[in-house]
Amino acid sequence: xxxxxxxxxxxxxxxxxxLAQAEDSFLVRHDLAKGAMTLxxxxxxxxxxxxxxxxxxxxxxxxxxxxxxxASLGGNxxxxxxxxxxxxxxxxxxxxxxxxxxxxxxxxxDGASTARCLIFVTPDAQRxxxxxxxxxxxxxxxxxxxxxxxxxxxxxxxxxxxTSDSGRMALRKAAEIAKAAGRKVAFTLSDxxxxxxxxxxxxxxxxxxxxxxxxxxxxxxxxxxxxxxxxALQISRxxxxxxxxxxxxxxxxxxxxxxxxxxxxxxxxxxxxxxGAGDLYAAGFLFGLTQGLGLHTCGRIGSIGAGEIVSHxxxxxxVRLADMIASELD
Amino acid sequence: xxxxxxxxxxxxxxxxxxLAQAEDSFLVRHDLAKGAMTLxxxxxxxxxxxxxxxxxxxxxxxxxxxxxxxASLGGNxxxxxxxxxxxxxxxxxxxxxxxxxxxxxxxxxDGASTARCLIFVTPDAQRxxxxxxxxxxxxxxxxxxxxxxxxxxxxxxxxxxxTSDSGRMALRKAAEIAKAAGRKVAFTLSDxxxxxxxxxxxxxxxxxxxxxxxxxxxxxxxxxxxxxxxxALQISRxxxxxxxxxxxxxxxxxxxxxxxxxxxxxxxxxxxxxxGAGDLYAAGFLFGLTQGLGLHTCGRIGSIGAGEIVSHxxxxxxVRLADMIASELD
Numbered sequence: 001x002x003x004x005x006x007x008x009x010x011x012x013x014x015x016x017x018x019l020a021q022a023e024d025s026f027l028v029r030h031d032l033a034k035g036a037m038t039l040x041x042x043x044x045x046x047x048x049x050x051x052x053x054x055x056x057x058x059x060x061x062x063x064x065x066x067x068x069x070x071a072s073l074g075g076n077x078x079x080x081x082x083x084x085x086x087x088x089x090x091x092x093x094x095x096x097x098x099x100x101x102x103x104x105x106x107x108x109x110d111g112a113s114t115a116r117c118l119i120f121v122t123p124d125a126q127r128x129x130x131x132x133x134x135x136x137x138x139x140x141x142x143x144x145x146x147x148x149x150x151x152x153x154x155x156x157x158x159x160x161x162x163t164s165d166s167g168r169m170a171l172r173k174a175a176e177i178a179k180a181a182g183r184k185v186a187f188t189l190s191d192x193x194x195x196x197x198x199x200x201x202x203x204x205x206x207x208x209x210x211x212x213x214x215x216x217x218x219x220x221x222x223x224x225x226x227x228x229x230x231x232a233l234q235i236s237r238x239x240x241x242x243x244x245x246x247x248x249x250x251x252x253x254x255x256x257x258x259x260x261x262x263x264x265x266x267x268x269x270x271x272x273x274x275x276g277a278g279d280l281y282a283a284g285f286l287f288g289l290t291q292g293l294g295l296h297t298c299g300r301i302g303s304i305g306a307g308e309i310v311s312h313x314x315x316x317x318x319v320r321l322a323d324m325i326a327s328e329l330d
Numbered sequence: 331x332x333x334x335x336x337x338x339x340x341x342x343x344x345x346x347x348x349l350a351q352a353e354d355s356f357l358v359r360h361d362l363a364k365g366a367m368t369l370x371x372x373x374x375x376x377x378x379x380x381x382x383x384x385x386x387x388x389x390x391x392x393x394x395x396x397x398x399x400x401a402s403l404g405g406n407x408x409x410x411x412x413x414x415x416x417x418x419x420x421x422x423x424x425x426x427x428x429x430x431x432x433x434x435x436x437x438x439x440d441g442a443s444t445a446r447c448l449i450f451v452t453p454d455a456q457r458x459x460x461x462x463x464x465x466x467x468x469x470x471x472x473x474x475x476x477x478x479x480x481x482x483x484x485x486x487x488x489x490x491x492x493t494s495d496s497g498r499m500a501l502r503k504a505a506e507i508a509k510a511a512g513r514k515v516a517f518t519l520s521d522x523x524x525x526x527x528x529x530x531x532x533x534x535x536x537x538x539x540x541x542x543x544x545x546x547x548x549x550x551x552x553x554x555x556x557x558x559x560x561x562a563l564q565i566s567r568x569x570x571x572x573x574x575x576x577x578x579x580x581x582x583x584x585x586x587x588x589x590x591x592x593x594x595x596x597x598x599x600x601x602x603x604x605x606g607a608g609d610l611y612a613a614g615f616l617f618g619l620t621q622g623l624g625l626h627t628c629g630r631i632g633s634i635g636a637g638e639i640v641s642h643x644x645x646x647x648x649v650r651l652a653d654m655i656a657s658e659l660d
Contacts, residue, residue, distance in 0.1 A: 021648075054398070054425040054646055057387035068384070087417040087443070095384040113417070316384055318351075 007075040007290035012063025012158030013136040014081035015115040020055040022120035037129040045132035058314035059095035063158040069283025071100040072321040078102035084135040088114035127275040140166035141173040150181040159190030175209040186212035189219040263299035266307030276315025280305035337405040337620035342393025342488030343466040344411035345445040350385040352450035367459040375462035388644035389425035393488040399613025401430040402651040408432035414465035418444035457605040470496035471503040480511040489520030505539040516542035519549040593629035596637030606645025610635035
C-alpha cells in the first residue's frame with residue numbers, strides 16, 4: 001500500500017444551510033418533526049421559506065461539514081458532492097475550498113438549483129431541518145474522483161445520499177474503489193428516517209463494505225431493531241470493525257471488537273445551535289484515526305469538535321480546531 | 331397633513347453581506363483601508379472573494395439595516411432599493427420582508443447581479459467593507475414608491491446612493507416628494523470617502539433638503555472641513571434641524587439649535603463585529619422621533635440598537651429590540 005497524501009475523502013450532499021431562529025409553536029403550526037431532517041421538494045421549500053424569519057446562509061451538508069472540520073484540525077481532505085453553477089453553488093464551492101478542502105466535482109449546468117436546507121433553531125438549541133436536495137441528487141458514479149478515493153486513508157460516505165438511485169450507486173462504487181485500494185470505508189447513518197426506509201439495504205451495505213460506522217442512539221437502535229441502546233450496542237458489536245455511537249450531551253460510546261470506550265461530551269458553556277454536532281464528531285474521530293491515535297483519543301477529539309460547533313450558529317468551525325486539540329495530542 | 335400609517339421609508343442600496351473573519355495582515359496584503367467601505371467592480375469583488383475565508387451570508391445594506399431595526403423596535407417601515415431576480419436577491423427580499431418591512435421595489439431582470447458587500451471582520455471587531463453595487467445602482471427615480479414617501483413621517487436617505495447618477499436623482503426626487511407632503515427628510519453621510527468626493531453637493535443638499543443628518547465624527551469633520559470634531563460640531567449647528575453625530579464607543583452627540591445632548595454608548599460585554607452600528611443607531615433615533623420622544627431618549631434608543639448589533643456577527647438585529655427598549659419608554 002503506497003503512502004497516502006489524503007487523509008479522508010468525504011462524499012455527500014452539497015448544501016447551503018439557511019438558518020433562522022424559530023419558536024416551538026412555528027414547528028407545530030407547520031407540522032415539522034422537531035430534531036429531524038425531512039426532505040421536501042422545491043415548492044414546499046419555497047413555501048416554508050416564505051414563512052421563515054430573517055435568516056443567515058452558511059455552507060452546510062453533513063459530509064461537507066465533516067471535511068471542513070478535518071481541514072480545521074489540520075487534516076488533508078477532499079469532498080465530492082454536486083452543486084449547480086448558481087450563486088448558492090458559488091458560495092458552497094468558495095467556503096469548502098477556502099478552508100483547504102480539495103473540491104473539484106463538476107457543477108451542474110442545468111436542472112434544479114443548488115441544494116438548500118432550511119434549519120429552524122428553537123430556543124432549546126435543537127435544530128429541525130427541511131432539505132430541498134436540488135442539484136445534489138444529480139451526483140452519480142461518474143462524478144467520483146477515483147484517484148482521490150484510492151489515495152485517501154478513509155473514504156467517508158454520507159447516508160443521506162442513499163435516497164437517490166444515482167447517489168446510492170455512487171456510494172457503492174466509492175466503497176468498492178476504496179476497498180480495492182486497501183483503504184478504509186466509513187459510513188454515517190445520517191438520520192433515523194433513512195434507517196427506517198432502508199434498514200435491510202443499510203445492514204447489508206455495512207456488513208459488506210463498511211469498516212467504521214457512525215450512528216446516534218436512535219439510529220443504531222432502529223437499525224438493529226433492538227429494544228434499547230444497550231441491547232443495540234451489544235448486538236451491533238460484530239457489525240463492523242469500529243462503531244462510533246453518539247449520544248448528544250451524554251457523549252459517545254466507541255465499540256471495537258470486545259473493547260468499549262465511554263467518552264464524555266466536551267463541556268459547553270452555552271449551547272446555541274446543535275446543527276452539525278454529529279458531523280464534527282465524525283471529523284474529530286476520523287482525523288484521530290488517520291493520525292494513528294487510540295480510539296479513546298479519537299472519541300475525545302470528536303467531542304471537542306462537536307462542542308465547538310454547538311457553541312455557535314452554523315455547522316462549520318469558527319475557530320481553528322487544531323488549536324483546541326493540541327493538548328490531546330501530547 | 332393627514333395621519334401617517336408609515337413611520338419611516340428608507341431608500342438605499344439593497345445588499346447581501348458576505349462576512350468572514352480576517353487577520354490584519356490580510357487587509358495589509360490586499361491593500362484594504364481598514365474600517366472603510368470601498369466600491370469595487372465585479373471582477374475585483376470576485377478576486378477578493380476567492381482569497382476570503384469561509385463566509386456567512388446575511389442581508390445588509392445600510393438603510394435596509396436601519397429599516398429592519400425600526401421594524402424590530404415596533405415601527406412601521408418600508409424600504410426602497412433594487413436587487414436582481416437571482417438567489418441573492420431572493421435572500422435579500424425574504425429577509426427584509428420577514429421582519430415586517432414593506433418592500434415592493436421591482437427586481438431587475440437583466441444586468442448585474444444583486445449587490446454584495448464583502449466584509450472582513452478583524453480580531454478587534456472592526457469591519458472593512460468592499461462593495462460590488464451590482465443591481466442596486468439601477469435604482470432610479472422611477473422606482474420610488476411616491477405614495478409611501480408622502481405617507482411616511484420621515485424619509486431616510488442613504489448617502490451611498492449618491493455614487494450613481496440615477497441614485498442621486500432618486501434621492502433628490504424622494505426629498506422633494508417628502509418636502510412637498512410636509513414630511514421630514516433624514517440623510518446619512520454614510521462614509522468619509524463620499525464626503526471627500528461630494529462635499530459641495532452634500533453640503534448644498536443638506537442645507538436645502540435635509541431635516542435630520544446622521545454622521546460620524548470623521549464624516550462631519552470632513553464635511554465642514556473643520557480642524558477637529560468640537561469645531562465641526564459648533565460650525566454645523568445651523569446646518570439642519572437635528573444633527574445626530576456618532577462617536578463609536580464614545581456614544582453620540584445630538585445637536586438641535588442651541589441644544590446639545592451627550593449620549594453614552596450602551597455597555598456591551600463583548601464587541602464581536604461593528605458592522606451596522608451606525609445603521610442601528612439611526613434606527614433607534616428615527617424610531618424615537620416618530621414616537622414623539624425627546625432627543626435625549628431618541629439618542630439612548632439609538633445607543634441600545636447599536637449595542638445589540640455589535641454584540642454579534644451581521645447587521646440585522648437578532649433579538650426583538652422593542653423588548654430591549656421597553657424601560658426607555660416608561
